[in-house]
Amino acid sequence: MATRSFIALKHLDDTFSGVYCHWDGYPEYNGKILRDDYTDRNKIVDLLDGGDISSLKTDHDWDRNPMPTGVLYYADRGDDAAVQHFQSVVDLEDTARGMGCDYLYVYDESKWICEDLSNSDFIPLATVA
DSSP, rough: OOOOEEEEOOOOSSSSEEEOSOOOOSSIIIIHHHHHHHOOOHHHHHHHHHHEEEEHHHHHHTTOOEEEEEEEEEEGGTTOOOOOOESSHHHHHHHHHHHHHHEEEEEEETEEEETTTTTEEOOGGGGGG
8 A cells, every 4th residue: 555645845935836756655654765865956956857756766767677876756657746836835735635644744844744644744854764
């Protein structure tokens, strides 16, 4: 069973852009990858520009063939799953919940914020091992 998450970027005008991620959304995996590997705003924009994600870090493609470790996008198999845009954090949270996401990750200025959508608790990713 998947642990779904939504990964978003807060813009200077207080709007958001984001994508769905199907696998391994819990803070100890996706949260750690985001915290450790996606600290540059331009790199985060590039991540989101690929659209919805199956896996944030995998070593096989859609046909289970080996590939260099990286992001597996739904667009890689031909799906139309582009980045979404939101006018408010409420719209962002509602969309993530509506997609069945367990966690919402938002990059805000210089840090990642993680919200456990099941109980609206915020998880400090600095403490994730």
